[in-house]
Each structure stands twice: as C-alpha cells, then as structure tokens.
Amino acid sequence: xxxxxxxxxxxxxxxxxxxxxxxxxxxxxxxxxxxxxxxxxxxxxxxxxxxxxxxxxxxxxxxxxxxxxxxxxxxxxxxxxxxxxxxxxxxxxxxxxxxxxxxxxxxxxxxxxxxxxxxxxxxxxxxxxxxxxxxxxxxx
Amino acid sequence: xxxxxxxxxxxxxxxxxxxxxxxxxxxxxxxxxxxxxxxxxxxxxxxxxxxxxxxxxxxxxxxxxxxxxxxxxxxxxxxxxxxxxxxxxxxxxxxxxxxxxxxxxxxxxxxxxxxxxxxxxxxxxxxxxxxxxxxxxxxx
DNA sequence: CCTACATCCTCTAGCGACTAGAGGTGCAAG
DNA sequence: CTTGCACCTCTAGTCGCTAGAGGATGTAGG
Numbered sequence: 001x002x003x004x005x006x007x008x009x010x011x012x013x014x015x016x017x018x019x020x021x022x023x024x025x026x027x028x029x030x031x032x033x034x035x036x037x038x039x040x041x042x043x044x045x046x047x048x049x050x051x052x053x054x055x056x057x058x059x060x061x062x063x064x065x066x067x068x069x070x071x072x073x074x075x076x077x078x079x080x081x082x083x084x085x086x087x088x089x090x091x092x093x094x095x096x097x098x099x100x101x102x103x104x105x106x107x108x109x110x111x112x113x114x115x116x117x118x119x120x121x122x123x124x125x126x127x128x129x130x131x132x133x134x135x136x137x138x139x140x
Numbered sequence: 141x142x143x144x145x146x147x148x149x150x151x152x153x154x155x156x157x158x159x160x161x162x163x164x165x166x167x168x169x170x171x172x173x174x175x176x177x178x179x180x181x182x183x184x185x186x187x188x189x190x191x192x193x194x195x196x197x198x199x200x201x202x203x204x205x206x207x208x209x210x211x212x213x214x215x216x217x218x219x220x221x222x223x224x225x226x227x228x229x230x231x232x233x234x235x236x237x238x239x240x241x242x243x244x245x246x247x248x249x250x251x252x253x254x255x256x257x258x259x260x261x262x263x264x265x266x267x268x269x270x271x272x273x274x275x276x277x278x279x280x
Numbered sequence: 281c282c283t284a285c286a287t288c289c290t291c292t293a294g295c296g297a298c299t300a301g302a303g304g305t306g307c308a309a310g
Numbered sequence: 311c312t313t314g315c316a317c318c319t320c321t322a323g324t325c326g327c328t329a330g331a332g333g334a335t336g337t338a339g340g
Contacts, residue, residue: 037335056269072260080263084255087265091248101238108231115224120212123220125227177306
C-alpha cells in the first residue's frame with residue numbers, strides 16, 4: 001500500500017490542500033495516519049470522501065448538511081429519508097434562488113437598457129437604485 | 141426639524157439597526173450628528189441613502205460597488221459609464237449564476253426522483269454525491 | 281554526502297457582511 | 311421614581327475557507 005500525500009489527495013479529489021486540512025480540523029474527515037516525519041498519509045477511501053464533500057459543496061450543501069449526509073453514507077442500512085429531506089430542502093432553496101435571480105436579471109436589464117450613456121442625472125442605474133418604487137419586483 | 145433616531149431610520153429604510161451602525165463604521169454612511177445624550181440623529185437624506193444601499197444589496201451588489209455607485213450619485217454631473225459598467229458586470233454574474241443554478245436544479249431533481257425512500261444503499265441522493273461521473277453536468 | 285527545491289507541518293490572522301452579546305446610558309410614560 | 315425600551319460602545323462570533331509566517335521533511339541531481 002503506497003502512501004497518499006496531502007498534495008496527491010488534493011489533486012485526486014479536487015479539494016485544495018489547506019481545505020483538506022480544514023475539513024480534518026472540523027471533523028468532516030477522519031485524521032489520517034502519519035508518516036515517520038509527521039506527514040499525513042491518506043487511504044483511497046479518504047479520496048472518495050473528499051470527492052463526495054467537494055461535489056456536495058459544489059451543489060451548495062452546507063457543511064452541516066454534508067456531515068449528516070456522510071453519516072448516512074457511512075451506514076447504508078439506515079433509511080434514506082434524511083438524505084431525501086436534505087436534498088429536497090436544497091431543491092426548494094435553489095428554486096427560490098432561481099426565481100429571485102430571474103427577477104433581479106429583469107431589473108438589471110431595465111437599468112442597463114435605460115442608461116443612455118450620458119450623465120448620472122439621466123441614468124436609470126442610479127435612479128432605479130435610489131427609488132425602489134420603480135422596481136419590476138416589489139418585495140423579497 | 142424633528143430628530144430621526146436610529147430605530148426610526150432602520151424602520152424607514154429597511155436596514156437593521158446594527159447594520160446602520162456597521163455602514164457608518166465602514167464609511168458608507170456619513171456619521172450623523174448626535175443628540176445631547178450622544179444618540180444618533182439622522183436626516184431624511186440618510187434614509188434615502190440607506191434605502192439605496194439596501195436595494196443595491198438586495199440586487200447582490202458588493203459593498204465596494206455600492207461605494208462607487210454612491211459617489212456617482214453624489215455627483216450627478218459625472219458620466220454614468222461606471223454605473224453602467226458595474227450594472228452590466230453584475231448582469232453577467234447573475235446570468236452565469238442562473239445558468240449554474242438551473243444545472244444544479246436538474247441534478248437535485250434527478251437525485252430526489254431517484255430516491256426510492258428505502259435504505260441508503262439504494263438511494264440516488266447519496267449515490268450521485270459519491271460518484272460525480274453520474275452527474276447531469278460535468279464541470280464548473 | 282551535500283545542496284537545492286518542492287512539499288509538507290502548525291499556527292495565527294484575514295476575508296465579506298454582518299450578527300450576537302455584554303455591560304452600560306438615555307428617555308418617555310405612568 | 312421607577313419601569314422598561316431603545317440607545318450607546320466594544321468585542322467576538324458566524325461561514326467556509328484562504329493567506330502568510332516560520333520551520334521541518336522528502337526527493338532528485340551533482
């Protein structure tokens with residue numbers, strides 16, 4: 001069994017070196033064994049776990065949600081209801097975020113289109129920001 | 141001229157009290173005059189400025205961008221090219237963010253649909269996270 | 281064996297944009 | 311006069327890293 005250094009683990013998982021150490025420090029990743037010279041030596045399973053974490057982070061899951069998902073993964077005989085609930089909650093969040101970004105996009109487009117490239121006192125960018133009543137959406 | 145307390149300013153602008161003080165501390169809002177008892181006393185113009193800031197924050201502009209927008213607002217004879225550039229950059233960011241959230245939404249939907257509500261070892265939520273190769277999108 | 285250099289180690293501090301809490305003061309109503 | 315809320319300052323905490331200091335280790339070439 002060849003030793004996997006932290007740099008190698010980082011490369012293989014796509015998680016940066018300081019971030020790997022950070023995940024260890026918050027207990028998301030078990031502390032690996034060490035070499036004679038005190039350097040971390042990872043197992044292939046650690047790479048999988050790091051990849052799992054990276055992917056979940058890319059999907060916008062928070063660290064605490066990932067912690068729950070990882071304990072579920074560690075015990076495959078449990079019900080997946082929690083995992084399902086976490087993913088569903090995240091889906092609702094994402095849908096909400098998309099809706100609000102769409103409204104935002106419309107508002108920004110109005111601002112940019114309305115800007116006659118003249119002076120500030122004719123500029124819709126400033127104007128729209130100054131007066132919320134002119135928004136295409138009214139509330140958050 | 142009636143004095144506007146920080147609580148009143150907060151209610152009228154929609155910015156929270158500690159956040160108003162925070163904006164003052166970072167120089168986004170000029171320090172208002174004080175009452176005899178050392179309490180902040182705001183002007184109507186401050187409410188406008190706070191509303192402007194809140195709205196810009198809701199649109200996702202960063203504090204430094206808002207600082208620039210505010211200096212533009214303060215001098216209406218300037219060219220609005222900077223304001224336009226800031227809004228355009230923000231629009232590009234928002235469009236990018238919407239695209240990636242749509243991909244994300246699709247991926248989360250696959251996960252949630254695939255979950256048979258049984259045990260974790262049959263759960264697509266965990267499975268998809270564990271194996272990035274199964275994603276509907278491949279890269280970020 | 282020595283040196284150069286990349287990589288590793290720990291530790292602390294910083295980022296953005298607030299938010300929370302401690303411990304104290306001001307002010308208006310009853 | 312007392313109750314109670316709103317205000318004051320200050321520090322520290324949040325999240326998820328990221329950067330940097332200052333030193334040790336590991337490896338490849340000469």
